[in-house]
Amino acid sequence: MPRPLHAIIHPDAMQRNLARARSCAPGARIWAVVKANAYGHGLERGMRGFAQADGLGLIETENALRLRELGWVKPILLLEGIFDAADIPLLAEHNINSTVHCIEQVKLLEYTSLYRPIDVHLKMNTGMNRLGFRPDEFRAAYARLRAIPGIRNITLMTHFANSDELEHPRLAIAEQVRRFREGADGLPGERSLSNSGGVLHQAALLSGATGEVQCDWVRPGIMLYGGTPGGRPAREYGLLPTMTLKSEIIGIQQLQAGDSVGYGSRFQAPGPMTVGVVACGYADGYPRHAEHGTPVLVDGVRTSLVGRVSMDMMTVDLSPIPNARVGSKVTLWGDGLPIDEVAQAAGTIGYELMCALAPRVRVAEGRVGSD
Ligand SMILES: Cc1ncc(COP(=O)(O)O)c(C=O)c1O
Numbered sequence: 001m002p003r004p005l006h007a008i009i010h011p012d013a014m015q016r017n018l019a020r021a022r023s024c025a026p027g028a029r030i031w032a033v034v035k036a037n038a039y040g041h042g043l044e045r046g047m048r049g050f051a052q053a054d055g056l057g058l059i060e061t062e063n064a065l066r067l068r069e070l071g072w073v074k075p076i077l078l079l080e081g082i083f084d085a086a087d088i089p090l091l092a093e094h095n096i097n098s099t100v101h102c103i104e105q106v107k108l109l110e111y112t113s114l115y116r117p118i119d120v121h122l123k124m125n126t127g128m129n130r131l132g133f134r135p136d137e138f139r140a141a142y143a144r145l146r147a148i149p150g151i152r153n154i155t156l157m158t159h160f161a162n163s164d165e166l167e168h169p170r171l172a173i174a175e176q177v178r179r180f181r182e183g184a185d186g187l188p189g190e191r192s193l194s195n196s197g198g199v200l201h202q203a204a205l206l207s208g209a210t211g212e213v214q215c216d217w218v219r220p221g222i223m224l225y226g227g228t229p230g231g232r233p234a235r236e237y238g239l240l241p242t243m244t245l246k247s248e249i250i251g252i253q254q255l256q257a258g259d260s261v262g263y264g265s266r267f268q269a270p271g272p273m274t275v276g277v278v279a280c281g282y283a284d285g286y287p288r289h290a291e292h293g294t295p296v297l298v299d300g301v302r303t304s305l306v307g308r309v310s311m312d313m314m315t316v317d318l319s320p321i322p323n324a325r326v327g328s329k330v331t332l333w334g335d336g337l338p339i340d341e342v343a344q345a346a347g348t349i350g351y352e353l354m355c356a357l358a359p360r361v362r363v364a365e366g367r368v369g370s371d
Pocket of ligand 1: 033079159194195196197219220221222223229
């Protein structure tokens with residue numbers, strides 16, 4: 001018998017969330033972001049789940065090639081561009097669109113003769129201060145790229161630092177959009193600005209505070225996987241969970257007042273209580289730093305983590321589920337228990353939980369809400 005822990009990926013929810021992204025950003029084409037193994041869902045599943053996207057965005061050239069091998073014929077975008085000159089011929093051969101975010105990448109393209117034209121995304125740093133040319137350097141970078149004979153379309157892009165936080169961000173979307181418009185003013189080419197947060201607030205982005213901004217492409221990631229970058233719960237945006245992590249109770253302990261649980265004896269029973277041992281630990285990707293009180297479902301009833309998460313197991317309070325037994329079904333996150341809620345209680349974000357799903361966890365596919 002296999003260990004009861006398994007993840008269920010919901011392809012129907014992936015399709016639904018993509019449709020939701022489309023309805024938030026009408027008229028824009030969608031790069032579905034499938035980096036980090038499709039946020040832990042598996043690259044091939046990401047490709048199938050987002051078959052209706054206009055393109056797929058990820059990080060590594062080798063994974064772009066894998067998408068081609070798997071039969072993806074639509075555009076592919078390398079979100080950080082190339083890491084080595086040896087990748088440039090692959091861009092041309094396999095029709096892969098590369099981000100260009102620094103002068104070193106421009107130079108690599110200048111020194112390589114392209115035997116087939118390629119499309120690029122030129123990235124502006126509008127305040128994220130990770131990748132991209134400053135607004136005052138952008139025009140010069142554009143001109144150098146434009147002068148390279150093998151470069152065909154240049155899409156102008158930027159990335160938002162606080163798209164989840166419209167109320168009181170340290171750096172507002174409106175300010176990043178203003179810098180982008182100033183730096184890109186008059187330059188020809190399509191525009192790509194929004195990640196999930198931007199897409200979810202596209203209506204505000206396109207009018208109101210920011211003024212009209214051209215958005216030919218959007219680049220949602222987390223919303224396609226049923227999470228949000230922050231702010232309101234995913235279901236309020238009409239998003240469905242795409243990954244459910246399930247397990248079972250494999251042991252039960254009756255505690256007396258003062259008994260402690262697990263490594264470090266961090267939890268002490270305030271009175272007589274029953275705890276269940278769940279087959280899931282940090283070696284499966286469940287966060288070790290999850291605090292006492294992090295929500296868990298046992299037989300569909302909400303309860304919480306007690307004690308420290310260990311490598312292969314964790315312990316939960318069975319007080320609200322008196323009929324729980326060895327074999328009772330446990331949901332760690334997903335269908336019925338939003339991943340963002342678990343992440344918040346554990347002091348992290350849904351992105352990290354999804355991406356950290358360990359290779360040893362069995363993965364199946366099923367419809368959301370099917371059990
Ligand atoms: C350049 C770029 N675009 C889009 C995304 C998708 O972001 P999100 O998952 O918040 O939608 C990312 C992810 O970090 C990114 O780096």
